[in-house]
Amino acid sequence: MAKFISYTLCITFLLCFPLIMHGSDILPYDYKIEELENGLKVISIPLNNPHIISYYTIVRSGSRNEIEPGKSGFAHFFEHMMFKGTKNIPRETYDDFLTELGAGTNGYTTDDYTCYFIVFAGRDNLETVVKTEADRFINLYYDEAMIKTEASVIEGEYYSSVSSPGRRLSELLRYTAFEKHSYKHTTLGYLEDILDMPNQFEYSQLYKKRFYAPDYSILLVAGDFDHDQLMEYVRKYYGNWEKSNYTLVTPEEPPQTKAKRAHYDWSSPTLARISIGFHGPTYSDEKIDKAALDLLAEIAFSRSSPLYQKLVIDEQKCRTLSASFADRRDPYLLVFNATVKKDKDLSYVENEIFKELEKLKNEPVSEEVLADVKSNGKYSFANSLGTTDGVASSLAFYINLATDPGTVNKLFALYEKVTPQGIQEITKKYFKKTNSTVVTLTGGKAK
């Protein structure tokens, strides 16, 4: 099994990963998956870099799960409440524990999941971490007053981002493109819902019961530990966590039948912005659609693409141009973004993006370009695995999607199967004008 390259005495974070271009799997590490009787899945990736352990708890609930009116932003709000402690380990004790550990720790909320991580040194600390985290997830305690105070913090977080026009445009795109699905709102939620959070104590208890349960959660542990030892701790401390048995049914988004458009006037000077979204497929490591679209995004809109070179480098109409085809558990948007130097060029840039998509429908891309894109994908992913926490943070996203890190190997195998003809077909399938939503933003005059 693993062998040390040198016999040294201290700790490191760097991993020596393989020359990625010569294997069949992109993921170079062994991993194990076990499931407790209560449905808690444990994925362990022992790595032989001494001392460092990344401990991730992935709760498969994000803003996607906010299906009721008035509850947008609740997954993110609840993430904040998860730091309030328990009767066994009050917040101050929990904070002091992490402080003494000197751990890198935080939580984040996405559309599909909420993630909590602790990166720390010393396998001797593993049992305490497992015990403390298990207690937090099983016995979280807060009262109505704590909800009200934390709601103000969320309002403050909203204010931290309120001066970002890019964020506003993203909100507008989702709001306009989606009719029914909860992807209509961002993880931060609508301001009116944020302002109502102080009154949501009862709903927060319901939310916890539904989603903060073993059947909605996955533990991902990477680093310097023994798998059997980890499992012993996990069974001991998480074994009595009760299942939720709740079934989430997200609203089905009806097919879009006509093009949509919206505009936002920003109150102060800023570069003009445009986002164009098309409804796309869900993440899959079996169906080729999303894999082909991922490659298309790179071919047509990466920094080396002809359109980027034209609009950003040669004509200099745009400051930035990119495509973002995010992977989600339900069908999401395929988005093209540009910041445009002059307001008057917005329609030109919009036309150029549509023209590029038409071109991709009519002309197959070259094999050489496709090979470059595949190469970029492999090296980019391999670069993300350079440290213990890089492994854990990169895989957390895919584990949320498929509950198994092996999905990454299947995904990259799918990429290999994508052909120029496949790209052409997929462009025809998804990039219809009637399936598009165009949102724009322009700046105002200085005060």
Next chain:
Amino acid sequence: MRKNIKYHLSIIFFLGMSFMITSCAKETPGKLSSELLPLEGNPLVSFRILLHVGSVNDPEGKEGLCQLTFSMLASGGSKNLAYKEISKKFYPMATSVGLQVEKEMSVFTGSVHVDNLEEYYTIIKDMLLDPGFREEDFIRIKTNLLNFLEKSLVSTNDEQFGKEILNLMMYEGHPYGHHDAGSIESVKGLTLDDVQAFYKEHFVQGNITIGLAGGYPSAFPLKVTGDFSVLPEGQTPHLTLPEQRMPEGLEIVIADKKTPATAISMGFPVPISKADDDFFSLWIAVSHFGEHRQHLSLLFQKIREERGQNYGDYAYADHFIQGRRKFPTQNYCRQQQFFSIWIRPLANSNRHFVIRQALRELKKLVQEGIPRERFELTRKYLLNYTKLYAQTLGERLGWQMDSTYYGYKDVLAEVQERLPKITLDAVNQAIKKYLNFNNLYIAIITEDAESLKDALVSNTPSPITYANPNMPKEILEEDLVIQTFPLDVLPEKVRIAPASEYFKKMGIPRTN
């Protein structure tokens, strides 16, 4: 899964204690120096081509020239390849050239898989040593710089805007006293000839440290230094900076704009840096007071956790730029440093209260020092947390280069060595010696600036209300003290200008 020696994990030193890692910062005046971190078997190679040149070297009236010149290297073509060709060649390797420009230091960064080392290096060598200086690149990059100053800096991120105003205030009339990107006026006047002249003057051997880390072949550093030796010998004369000006009382600058939230940054210069013994004591004190984005921060506890005022509140013992996760970024070294407090945006209605609260906490810190249990907790925290600072290859190399700048073999190892020996008394003495609560620069982005000025000058009580009807009694009692906490703000020490006036010209805009 597959098993292969190449898959296995190396044990490499973190604290620079390994015999395996060769650190060789060599420096001969006027000639190249290098900083090497060879890690045999590592499949990546990280580059940090560091220049001891920064925005302080901008000629008067040509502020932003260093940023523009180095951007022409990092984001422009070489003589051999146009920028678009470079982009195409970088793409399959999933790599690029990064750039950060600061007051006294600039660095070109890159990372590449060893498979592609030769091709990557050939390209970046030409970009840096044989730049194309094409007119079309110049127009594109200069326009981007102007767009940043005109349309991004003051209207898309008030938190950063506040920090930049604080810098303008602290260093008025000082070589640090302009934005690294210059002003709209100065950048408009820059020409391609200026860029080429700046490159010729400053891109010389004695200004450059070649930083390499990772699994490069053993002969590679010699090749790189050999290639860079085509540059002329010599170096930019060491800049003797004027003394930093301490604020006299509370000096306030307000940028007025329509906004629902107020952003606040405050601080003052300190005469020490990581190079000084006292810094390690001050580091403990400021970590206790406001560790960046950690629950440990006292300000965070008092303002956010207890009262829910905003997203976070922090303090820094020196210039801090957040990098990966929440850790500090490297290669922002400078001769002169400052202490600062960052109050993240909060409802306009509570701005006066929170300014009072932050200053009151600072006063308590200076007057009362740190309680022993907090001292012990913070020291333990820093001893463990700083072990996480250097995780990636680039970070390790960056810290190694910063260590050399500050005169250490390894500044993070220095933390492990020194902190256990620091006493509570030393920390409290450092607080008394370097921190104060009466003389601060305060930068504020808010709306209806005049009413804030009036309230500050007249010490109007600033009560706040809570959504929570059951706030703890001790907090409400403390609020009664905070809401009337006296601040000695003189009207002539408050300057107000519309947000849109900033960065048009050098310095702080003339006031109403």
